[in-house]
Amino acid sequence: MINVQQIQDLERFIIHKVGNSSQDEPLLLSQQPFELQDETVANLLLTYFIQPFTNNGEYFRFTHEAELELNEIYKYCSNIFADKDSFTDQSVNIAKHLYKHSTHPKIKAGELYIVYFSKCLVDGEEVEAVGIFKSENKDKYLKVFLNSDNYEVNYDDGINISKLDKGCLIYNMEKEEGYKVSVIDSRNKENEAVYWKDAFLQVVRREDNYHQTETMVNLCKQFVEQRLPEEYEMNRADQIDLLNRTATYFKEKEQFQLEEFATEVLGNQDAIESFKEYREHYQQEYRLDVPDEFDISGPAMKKQQRVFKSVLKLDRNFHVYIHGNRELIERGFDEASNMQYYKLFFEEEK
Known part of the structure; x- marks a missing residue:
């Protein structure tokens, strides 16, 4: 301030x-x-x-x-x-x-x-x-x-x-x-x-905590949207879910810790190893130092809110905003219409 x-x-x-x-x-x-x-x-x-x-x-x-x-x-x-x-x-x-x-x-x-x-x-x-x-x-x-x-x-x-x-x-x-x-x-x-x-x-x-927070947020976004889909079958809803969990981590924690983040947000051991490898690649490509631990900057996180887009765009007909439980969304394919669909579960309409 x-x-x-x-x-x-x-x-x-x-x-x-x-x-x-x-x-x-x-x-x-x-x-x-x-x-x-x-x-x-x-x-x-x-x-x-x-x-x-x-x-x-x-x-x-x-x-x-x-x-x-x-x-x-x-x-x-x-x-x-x-x-x-x-x-x-x-x-x-x-x-x-x-x-x-x-x-x-x-x-x-x-x-x-x-x-x-x-x-x-x-x-x-x-x-x-x-x-x-x-x-x-x-x-x-x-x-x-x-x-x-x-x-x-x-x-x-x-x-x-x-x-x-x-x-x-x-x-x-x-x-x-x-x-x-x-x-x-x-x-x-x-x-x-x-x-x-x-x-x-x-x-x-x-090279302070503002820069470190901003760098790690961008790194996580690129990992979720670019690297993971190359290695796993991931639809856009899965990507949004991971971005939402990443945003929650940065909002709720005062300090970033690599091992803690990997366990709480990614969970899967193969994804964790892939994330660590991607981090090394990211540091070399952009010539940046991304430490294992640093204090999370509130102002940097506020500025980076736009990175965590929770919008699922379906053709030009629908925009679905996903903010919560990924398990309440099911993805499928309808053979009669030869089209894909999402099924949303909710308790009340507002």
Whole structure:
């Protein structure tokens, strides 16, 4: 959980305008921080900056192919943490670094907000933080106003405070490992968006329990849907049942234990051996480390809920949602119609 509770915690704040350097759009730099005097504006900015991170348990760290000290954003943020009076100069360095990497033709010009937070609550620990946020998209807003005795309507362009385009929070903790970093990129499915994480920030995901939970959930899903049907006769209802049991395990347990999971969810010894072999293959293919035991991350599990789809799709006629006892579903084949069928048992209809 991430939280900035008080306006006073937003201690320093500056805005630069970063264009697309490959299209000769300008880089416009402010000469001094913006003085936040309006409490309403300050509260709106806090919502805009912090709200997208509040339930984000996924963390990254700075990296560099040669050595960590050569990562520009890591260096500039370290300078701010070491000397708050260098904030403006370092913000200019950050803006220039982003401008350098804003070369893809689809990257939009936008305002770059750089903030120093004196207090930021991160998973129960209070630390300093530097925030870097970029707004690229403007929304149109209707303005209704009274003119003499009549209401009139006009419009204006503005920033939707519920839609942060890109952002990151760098927490002053675990410096030697590349700091603890949260990242937001609302356009991360598009090719040009890699410039934010990969080129500008140069961050990689931390090998923590969030990452481990997410990795194991994806591994289990692929095992159930891809490997098991190759080795056993399994229909979709059987697969859904296994996915439901997997979801229950991750929801009810505080810690993942490989042997316990294999026994409680898979049960069959041949399936257990197949799962362990598949785990080794998965680790090698994706170059991941999946430990035998780790604490299960609640935020990661919440994000991965979409993985556990309990929908049985029958042609284009029926969608059957399976949430409970697999034994109440029977599958068969009707020779008269030459079609397959499912028989469902229940006590009452609602």
